[in-house]
Amino acid sequence: xxxxxxxxxxxxxxxxxxxxxxxxxxxxxxxxxxxxxxxxxxxxxxxxxxxxxxxxxxxxxxxxxxxxxxxxxxxxxxxxxxxxxxxxxxxxxxxxxxxxxxxxxxxxxxxxxxxxxxxxxxxxxxxxxxxxxxxxxxxxxxxxxxxxxxxxxxxxxxxxxxxxxxxxxxxxxxxxxxxxxxxxxxxxxxxxxxxxxxxxxxxxxxxxxxxxxxxxxxxxxxxxxxxxxxxxxxxxxxxxxxxxxxxxxxxxxxxxxxxxxxxxxxxxxxxxxxxxxxxxxxxxxxxxxxxxxxxxxxxxx
DNA sequence: AAGACGTGGAT
DNA sequence: TATCCAAGTCT
Numbered sequence: 001x002x003x004x005x006x007x008x009x010x011x012x013x014x015x016x017x018x019x020x021x022x023x024x025x026x027x028x029x030x031x032x033x034x035x036x037x038x039x040x041x042x043x044x045x046x047x048x049x050x051x052x053x054x055x056x057x058x059x060x061x062x063x064x065x066x067x068x069x070x071x072x073x074x075x076x077x078x079x080x081x082x083x084x085x086x087x088x089x090x091x092x093x094x095x096x097x098x099x100x101x102x103x104x105x106x107x108x109x110x111x112x113x114x115x116x117x118x119x120x121x122x123x124x125x126x127x128x129x130x131x132x133x134x135x136x137x138x139x140x141x142x143x144x145x146x147x148x149x150x151x152x153x154x155x156x157x158x159x160x161x162x163x164x165x166x167x168x169x170x171x172x173x174x175x176x177x178x179x180x181x182x183x184x185x186x187x188x189x190x191x192x193x194x195x196x197x198x199x200x201x202x203x204x205x206x207x208x209x210x211x212x213x214x215x216x217x218x219x220x221x222x223x224x225x226x227x228x229x230x231x232x233x234x235x236x237x238x239x240x241x242x243x244x245x246x247x248x249x250x251x252x253x254x255x256x257x258x259x260x261x262x263x264x265x266x267x268x269x270x271x272x273x274x275x276x277x278x279x280x281x282x283x284x285x286x287x288x289x290x291x292x293x294x295x296x297x298x299x300x301x
Numbered sequence: 302a303a304g305a306c307g308t309g310g311a312t
Numbered sequence: 313t314a315t316c317c318a319a320g321t322c323t
Contacts, residue, residue: 002318005319006309007319008310041309043306044308044320077321077322080320081320082320101318102319118302120302145319152318152319157317188316217305217307218306282307283307284307284308
């Protein structure tokens with residue numbers, strides 16, 4: 001859950017997840033839709049699918065016992081170099097290094113590394129430093145967590161609080177007033193705005209939703225019919241316009257048209273708003289639906 | 302190697 | 313509002 005996600009965002013999800021799926025066996029056997037619902041709103045949903053696959057792998061290949069060898073941990077789906085080190089050092093107390101966004105910032109600044117940390121060569125250098133530090137540590141778990149915590153609370157991306165930094169006197173970036181240049185940034189990836197037409201078809205307080213197919217972004221979520229995942233909708237004459245609007249949601253620009261219409265030959269499933277509490281709906285469509293709810297209630301005859 | 306993957310917090 | 317970034321991984 002913590003991969004590319006802030007701790008404060010994760011905490012309520014983690015509590016709910018652990019309450020619902022407290023054991024590896026329950027996670028392994030859970031329905032995918034339940035997993036998706038528990039993860040709803042966190043993003044990067046392959047993490048959730050991978051986590052269940054990992055649980056299943058542990059049940060079938062490790063007799064249900066979480067492996068403690070880094071090589072075996074690394075084989076679990078969704079577990080990369082960072083997570084392997086985090087589990088090995090924090091859960092099992094082993095001297096394995098970790099490098100997350102915080103530690104990249106800490107180490108490049110302290111050691112004055114000006115190369116772009118995205119480059120493979122630079123990455124290897126940073127991992128090597130992390131390895132050296134954790135190898136010398138008395139408490140590997142605390143060392144790794146302390147480095148991350150220092151990055152999160154003091155060594156901010158911009159305007160680091162060097163006055164409050166316990167290792168300020170060892171920091172090359174502070175000494176050379178380089179903290180705004182280190183770590184170096186590559187060119188950011190640009191995403192094009194997409195314009196999507198979304199339709200609200202409502203009748204008697206129910207709305208038509210469709211499920212996103214496997215293999216695409218936000219697979220499995222229920223959402224309003226739209227021309228991204230389905231064909232352009234041709235509306236029957238009996239459709240009555242209710243409202244229309246434009247929304248900017250993340251990288252999407254959404255044109256929205258809402259109609260009051262009797263159930264007809266449409267693909268999908270009709271939901272009341274209270275039905276939706278049990279079904280996964282993407283964050284973008286949650287926002288749209290919140291805006292539309294008052295209009296839907298007016299379609300009740 | 303470069304890009305996709307999601308969403309929300311912070312500036 | 314725009315941009316960056318978050319306890320990264322996979323292709």
